Amino acid sequence: MPHSNTIHESLTAVFQVRRFPAEVSAGSGAAGRSRHPELAVLLWERALDPQKGTWSLPGGRLRDDEDLDASARRQLAEKVDVRELAHLEQLSVFSDPDRVPAPRRIASAYLGLVPLTTEPELPPDTTWHPVSALPDMSFDHRTVVDHARTRLAAKLSYTNIAYALAPDTFTMSTLREIYCAALGYDVDTTNLQRVLSRRKVITPTGDTAPSGRAGGRPAALYRFTDSGLRVTDEFAALRPPT
Amino acid sequence: MPHSNTIHESLTAVFQVRRFPAEVSAGSGAAGRSRHPELAVLLWERALDPQKGTWSLPGGRLRDDEDLDASARRQLAEKVDVRELAHLEQLSVFSDPDRVPAPRRIASAYLGLVPLTTEPELPPDTTWHPVSALPDMSFDHRTVVDHARTRLAAKLSYTNIAYALAPDTFTMSTLREIYCAALGYDVDTTNLQRVLSRRKVITPTGDTAPSGRAGGRPAALYRFTDSGLRVTDEFAALRPPT
Numbered sequence: 403m404p405h406s407n408t409i410h411e412s413l414t415a416v417f418q419v420r421r422f423p424a425e426v427s428a429g430s431g432a433a434g435r436s437r438h439p440e441l442a443v444l445l446w447e448r449a450l451d452p453q454k455g456t457w458s459l460p461g462g463r464l465r466d467d468e469d470l471d472a473s474a475r476r477q478l479a480e481k482v483d484v485r486e487l488a489h490l491e492q493l494s495v496f497s498d499p500d501r502v503p504a505p506r507r508i509a510s511a512y513l514g515l516v517p518l519t520t521e522p523e524l525p526p527d528t529t530w531h532p533v534s535a536l537p538d539m540s541f542d543h544r545t546v547v548d549h550a551r552t553r554l555a556a557k558l559s560y561t562n563i564a565y566a567l568a569p570d571t572f573t574m575s576t577l578r579e580i581y582c583a584a585l586g587y588d589v590d591t592t593n594l595q596r597v598l599s600r601r602k603v604i605t606p607t608g609d610t611a612p613s614g615r616a617g618g619r620p621a622a623l624y625r626f627t628d629s630g631l632r633v634t635d636e637f638a639a640l641r642p643p644t
Numbered sequence: 645m646p647h648s649n650t651i652h653e654s655l656t657a658v659f660q661v662r663r664f665p666a667e668v669s670a671g672s673g674a675a676g677r678s679r680h681p682e683l684a685v686l687l688w689e690r691a692l693d694p695q696k697g698t699w700s701l702p703g704g705r706l707r708d709d710e711d712l713d714a715s716a717r718r719q720l721a722e723k724v725d726v727r728e729l730a731h732l733e734q735l736s737v738f739s740d741p742d743r744v745p746a747p748r749r750i751a752s753a754y755l756g757l758v759p760l761t762t763e764p765e766l767p768p769d770t771t772w773h774p775v776s777a778l779p780d781m782s783f784d785h786r787t788v789v790d791h792a793r794t795r796l797a798a799k800l801s802y803t804n805i806a807y808a809l810a811p812d813t814f815t816m817s818t819l820r821e822i823y824c825a826a827l828g829y830d831v832d833t834t835n836l837q838r839v840l841s842r843r844k845v846i847t848p849t850g851d852t853a854p855s856g857r858a859g860g861r862p863a864a865l866y867r868f869t870d871s872g873l874r875v876t877d878e879f880a881a882l883r884p885p886t
Contacts, residue, residue: 408706410650410739410750466748470739492736495752497652497712506708508652508750510737560802560875633802 407505412474413461413543414490415550416444416482416514419567419583422532439518439583442530443547444482448540449527452503456540457531459547461509470510478514482522489515489566489631493549501542509542513550515566518580534586555585562603562634565626573611573621577604601634602627649747654716655703655785656732657792658686658724658756661809661825664774681760681825684772685789686724690782691769694745698782699773701789703751712752720756724764731757731808731873735791743784751784755792757808760822776828797827804845804876807868815853815863819846843876844869 420442445457460481464473470492478484493511501507516522524530531537533551536544557563558581567580577598578591598604605627610620662684687699702723706715712734720726735753743749758764766772773779775793778786799805800823809822819840820833840846847869852862 408650408652410652464739464750467741469741470737470750494734495712495737497706497752499709499711508706508712510739556875633798 409505409507410464410470411461411507411509412464412470412477412512413459413496413509413546414474414478414512414514415459415493415547416478416487416516417533417550417554417567417584418442418444418516418520418530419518419580420530420532422530439579440532440534441551441583441586443533443536443550444524444528445531445537445539446481446525446528453540455538457537457543458540459543460528474510474512481525481528482516486516486520486522487514488517489513489563491553491631493546493553496542496546498542509546511546511549513553515554515563517567517569518572518576519569551586557631558584560633561631562626562628563631564603565629568626571607571609571623571625573623575621577624603634651747651749652706652712653703653749653751654706654712654719654754655701655738655751655788656716656720656754656756657701657735657789658720658729658758659775659792659796659809659826660684660686660758660762660772661760661822662772662774664772681821682774682776683793683825683828685775685778685792686766686770687773687779687781687785688723688767688770695782697780699779699785700782701785702770716752716754723767723770724758728758728762728764729756730759731755731805733795733873735788735795738784738788740784751788753788753791755795757796757805759809759811760814760818761811793828799873800826802875803873804868804870805873806845807871810868813849813851813865813867815865817863819866845876 419439421439422442444460446460447457448454460478461474462477464470468476474490475484478487491513493513496509496511499506501509533547536547539547554563564577564580564584567584568577574591574595578589578594581589581594603626604624607623607625609623611623613620661681663681664684686702688702689699690696702720703716704719706712710718716732717726720729733755735755738751738753741748743751775789778789796805806819806822806826809826810819816833816837820831820836823831823836845868846866849865849867851865853865855862
C-alpha cells in the first residue's frame, strides 16, 4: 500500500515587527532593548522527540473534514488568537520525501502577519524570536521561515502588504522602522513617504501624533488606503478597461 | 485509520498563446482562423469514469520517491515534452475534502507556460482549448484554470513573465498580441513598448523582421532582457544596498 502513511500538515510562519531585549537580539543596542524593532517569528519548543528541544512553526495535521486554510487557522488558534492575524497566505508546499522521519509528511507552508501594536497571549511553550537570531529549529522549518521572509520582502516591493504589519495609524518614522525590520536593511523615510504617497498606498489622516519627550514639531499620522492586499503598481498600460 | 486513503496529486494548467480555427474559438474572425491569437490551455479527455468524457488538466499521483515539482514535471512529460516549458510555478493547493469522489485527493496546482512558436507533439487524448471556450471540465479543474489565469495576469503586470509566452525575438506587434491574449483585453502597442522599455524588460536586438505581404517599413525586433522571472518594478526606495 504505497502512500497510505502520508500525512498532510500546515506550517505557518507568523511574523510581527517587535522590540527585543538586548540579550536575545543580534542587532541590539546597549539599553537593554534593541534600538530598532526587528522582524520576529512565532515558535514553540518541542517537549517530545523527535527533535525534542528544537523550535517549530505552529501547524499540524490536516483533518478529514477541513481544507488546508481552515486547518492552518485552527492550528494557529492553539498558539495565538487568530483574530490578531491581519494577513494569511499560502506559500509553497514542502514535499521532499525525506523532510521528516517516516511517516512522510507533506507540509503546506503559510505566511501570517500580526500588526506592530498587537500583543497576543501565548501558551508557555511558545515565544517570539528575532529572525536575525533563530534558535535550533526543527526539521526544515528554518527553510520555511526563509521562504516566508523572501515572500514578504518581495510583496513589500510591489504590494501594500505592510498594512498587515502596521498599526491602524502611524507616523512615517514608525512605518520606516517596520519596513527596515521586515526588509533587513535601511530605508530612507523621505523616499518611502514619496513612493508610497505617489502610489496612493498610504493616506494622511489629517491628525498628528502626540509630541515625544524630545518635543519638536508633531508628526503627521498616516493610514493604509486599502485594508486588503493589492498590487500597487501594475503597468498602467495593462489595466483592464473600465 | 483516518487519513490513510488521502492521495496527493499535481495538476498543471499549461498555457500557450495560439491561433484557433474559427469554429472552436469564441472571439474568432470570419476567415476560418481567429483574427487574434488566444490564450489556450492543454487538456486531456477522460476515457474512463469517474466523469468519463470530461476534460482534465495533466497531472497525477505523487510517488513516494519524488517531491511535487518533480512529480508535476514527470506527469507533464506524458502529455508534452517538458523541455518546451519555459516556466513552471506552484499555484495554491486545492484541498476541499469533497473536491473529488472518495478517496480524498489533495491537489497541488501549477502554472506552466509554453512559448508562442513552439508546437509540442501531443498524445491522441490531448489537445489545446481556448480558455474563452472551455469544454465540460472534470471536478474542480476549471477553478484551477481560473486561478492560473489570474496569477498569469497579475504577474504580467509586475514581472517579466511574458518572456515564457514569447518567441526568442519578436516585433512589438506580436508582443502586443501575446499580452492581449493572456490578459483577455486590448492593450495599446505604443504604451506597452514605452513601459516595457523604460523598465528594461525588453531590449531591441538591432535587427528588423522581414516585411510582411503588406510591405511598409520593416518592424524592429526585440527580446526579453532576462530569461528568468524577476519583479520588474520593485520600489526603488526599497532596493537592498549594493
